[in-house]
Amino acid sequence: MSLAIIDAREWQRVFDLRTGAGVEEINPLLKMVMDIQARRPYPGDLDDAGNRWVTDTALDLIAGYDPSLVYLTYARQFFVGRYSVLTESEWAGMVSSVFEEVNRFVARSGFTPVIVGTGGMIPFVDFIDVTRLDGLVLSTHWSARYAGLHDGSRRDLQGLAALPEIERIVPRHEFRSLFGEYPGDDSRIPEYLLVARPGHMFRTVGGAFRKVRRVPAPAYAIPLAAESGVASSITDIRRLVVESLRERKIALIVVEGLGMDDFPWPHQRCENGRGWFYYEPGDAQYLTLTTGRHQVFEYPTGYKYFDEDAEKKEYPLSGYFTSVPADTIASGLGVRSVAVGNRSMLMHMAPGADISIECFARNLFNQGTMAVIHRMDKK
């Protein structure tokens, strides 16, 4: 049973992650994690100290659990960049500040880093308004470039094809075939995937309102900084990390919002998709990184996530996730692992680490932290 510990500041509760049922029994490992959460309240997605929290929490967790693999995400600059007007020097300061945190973590922990940028950001240009079509267009998980069209009419398709801001309209079968045979259930894949040109973003019903300033830049390749080896594709990073773990303790560090152009350390070029498709920061990119396989269709952009939100849905604390993803990087390892990051939901779902601590934030509202203990049987 995976356990979830909610810390809402000066108040903690433990739940069965799958069912949401309360758990009363507190063992020493839980106590250690709960103490860290109590000591390390999350400052907020946009707060100056948001990335410092990642480092501090991870160091505490290493001291308490002694893992061999650490998975970290630093995401503050992605949130700030998305919603704030920043000058170039302010952005540069933010990049410098996140790498100070990375440096501090590496120096204090002694772990060998493998650092991945999820792709850069560019100024938001304009919306593509798709709210008044005959069909229904949905964009999910903060995506800017992609949206899914459901029940579109011929008129919809003709109108969309005439829009210069749309780069391509991809039928379901074509999208599926881009990644070869997909053995899973494809009912979540929208009938058409709409692809926006750089800088644009779909205005859809179902989206929450906040003024966007930057969106993900084209990221056919992402930066990878690793002294321990080479990985030419995002699907190859898992192999690199697992191989390196045989000789040393590894920290796989994900830095959100940074691409090939603004990544400050020497880095390799790493493919971030296939053909015309590249990953934006989010669950698909994270799961591809941690499983070593393309994971485009598990929760595809623009699917009707809300149809699955019935009262009996499992994993109530895990957003749209309906199960713990299988065969993730840490889930099959014999060595101990932890994950810490300020990207909610993904930290306990994507790497499959024994213990994770993440912010519990939704739409930037800071509600505390959540730790998840997937297993406690490792020596």
Next chain:
Amino acid sequence: MRCNFCEWRCELGNGSPGVCRMYVEEGGVIRERFPYRWSSCIPSRVESVPFYHAWPGSRCLVIGTAGCNFRCRYCSNSFVAKQDPAMVQDGMIELTPPQLIRKAKQLGCHSIVFNVNEPAVSLPSLLELAVEARAAGMPMGCLTNAYTTEESTELLGTVFSFFNIGLKGLSDAFNRDYIGIPSAEPVLRNIRRLAALGHVEVTTPVIESANDGELEEIARFLADVDPEIPWHVFRLLPEDEMKEARYPNIDAIAGALEKIRGYLPHVYFHNFVGSDWVNTLCPGCGATVIERFSLGCGGDRLRSFDCRGNECPSCGRKIRLHGEKVPWNAGEVLP
């Protein structure tokens, strides 16, 4: 010319848009500045609004506009409610009432709930939407601060059949300092009136050392209106001008609410993840008749609905419910 939608009764003229900045006077008529423009149009669980006693388990289309007639220091939606509405129009979704109803159906929604900001700032659009919603058999509900005039309160009563009214505090000092209004008297008056017109739930955010001393007085007022009014006590989520404020102590507030349940049985305490105080207990026998899971401002959800119709399965006592349990994927109500 005076705008009579809310108690500010702003003098509009010479281009002045009043406190909410959503109306102007043109040719002797008060006109909406941004009709049919929605800041939100998103399917959601009705419990997450929150409505705990209206159409349990259903999917609603949450809509909102821009602007507000309050200036709450802790506003969670200040990025749209407190901004100049003219400055945020480029992000709005423009849908006429028939188009909005069509989208609600496509999204499988059973009802439409106005949330995000104050409906009184967009009443003409909502009156038109209500006509379309009625024709489609789709109930409408709202969150409101109920700072409306008596005449527009009657209008609200024609648009919406279920309300969650924000009663922020009672004292003039609190209302002046934290909300930006001189008094809560109009709100209290309108709670009574709307409770006579439709289904009412009430929400009060608790701010330590500001309004936490008023909880019992608020509860007595609500019990006097109707002892079965559901009351949502919210732990303040420090936002906006109160970002640095302390998160209120959960155990202290929970303790203070315990004795209130003796005369106001449907008291809930939430707006934080994993709250223990979100289930409905039968006022007759104490059995748990509706279970929920709290995800804080991420939205609460129904876990199990154990009433038989609107009765306690253990003792048969009636449980206050507006509408019946609606399966999540039931889609819209048919006329």
